[in-house]
Structure formats: C-alpha cells, structure tokens
Amino acid sequence: MNTPKSEIRMIALDLDGTLLRSDSAVSPRTLSAIQEACSRGVVVAIATGRMYATASPYGKLLGLGDIPMMLYAGGLIQTVESKRKLFEQAIDVQDAAELLALTKRMGWQMQTYIDDVLRVAEYDEWIQDYERITHCRAVVCGDDFYTPQGAPNKLLSRGEHDELVRRRDIIEEAMPGRFTILFSDPTFLEIMPKGVNKGIGLHRLGELFQVPVEQIMAVGDSPNDVDMLKEAGFAVAMDNASPAVKDVVDYVAAGNDDDGVAKVIEKFVL
Secondary structure, three states, rough: OOOOOOOOEEEEEEEHHOOOOOOOOHHHHHHHHHHHHOOOOEEEEEEEOOHHHHHHHHHHHOOOOEEEEHHHHOOOEEEOOOEEEEEOOOOOOOHHHHHHHHHHHOOOOOOOOOEEEEEOOOOOOHHHHHHHHOOOEEEEEEHHHHHOOOOOEEEEEEEEEEHHHHHHHHHHOOOOOEEEEEEEEOOOEEEEEOOHHHHHHHHHHHOOOOOOHEEEEEEEEOHHHHHHHHHHOOOOOOOOOOHHHHOOEEEEEEOOOOOOHHHHHHHOOO
C-alpha cells in the first residue's frame, strides 16, 4: 500500500532520527507542514522513548498548544503545555530494586527515570554522551542510586551492542516476564514496564482523542518504533531507518536530514 486507506486524522511522530535532523533541529519546512496539518484539524502527537524534560522543548517548538506526547515509548502520555498526565504505567518499585541490585553486582551502566529526573550512580562517558544527545543533565547519586526513590518510568543501560545483548539476556533469565526490553539504538537498551510499547501506546492515544488507529499515520525510524508502525493505519519509515524497520511500513519517506516528515505530510495529509 502506497497511499492511506482512510483519512488521516492524527499524526504520531518519533523524535530522534525522524522529526529531528542530525543536528537535533526541526527544519522550517517541517515546522510549516506540521502547523498546516494541525490547522486543518489533524491531531499531531510526539511518540518517543524520551522523558518529558527532553521531549517537551520540541513539543513547544512546534507551536501547536497543549498537544499530547507519548513518552517512555508509551509508558506515559502527557500534554506538552499543561503537563497533564493522560495515562501512566511505571515499573513496580520492588522489580526496579531487584534489577538495580543485579546491576550493582554486575557493574553495569544504568540510568533511571523517576518523576522526570534522570539518575545515575556515577558520571561516565556514556552519560556524558547521553547528555550531549538529549541536552539533559543527570543527577549523580552514588550508592543511593541503587535504592529507587519511587517507581521508574523506565531504566536505560548503555554500552556496546554485543554487551547490551548479553545484559538483556541475563535480565530476562534472572527476571523472566517482568519487563519489556528492547533497543531504541544499538547502544541504548530500554527497560520498560511489561506491556508497554509504542504500538499499545498508539492505541491508547487514539482512544484518548477518539481517533481510530486506522486513521493514524505513524512516522519513525528505530527498532522501538516497529510496534507503533505495525499498528498504525498508515505507517511511514524514514529513509535513514534500518531495513528491518522499512520492511514493516506502507511508505518510505525521505531522510530526516532531507525534510522527510514535511514531504510525507505534504503528500498524504495536506
């Protein structure tokens, strides 16, 4: 299928590698196309693995008002201006504590996201790189990090890909069926509540705004977008996406550095 089967009434946009260019900017053409779609009554939503603090600047940049953001890959749906939480599912505190105890024993790099605060045990090159990418500052907690101060929306471990695959396998063996674990990037291992992914989140988003999923266009580029793309009425991958992501979509747009989001909105929505 190369064209939508139904009228597009909602657009769900991933951030990194999709809406954002490689320099983390949103092009003027993309901004104009999104604003025009919104003016025609289309609901525009951000769909990202990011936290509110690092996603909301882009939500506000769009200038669309109190639009919804699907955060933590569907674990939290929150509006950009009022910060109103429309849905939230966090990791059980005891599950988080058990996982962090394992993390400490194994000497893994790990990050927690609790009450929109990024916490780490120590500052290293991985968190420095993360801060550079997301423009977020981590709170360094030392040993206190391993006692979670609330229910995390997610945990994130960073490292070389093969090492992260090993960590994933160890977690799944030690705590089977307790989490949703996937990669958003080869060096980003995302650990989320069981039953949370962008596909389920897309259905929730549609229900909240009374838009059938068949009338939602989803745009993404990463492995953690696949669940969302499979569920969307019209699924679009960026040209910079991996072949595995492109295999599940209806249309491949231009790349994120070539106004891909703008072009697909102009083609199918405006």
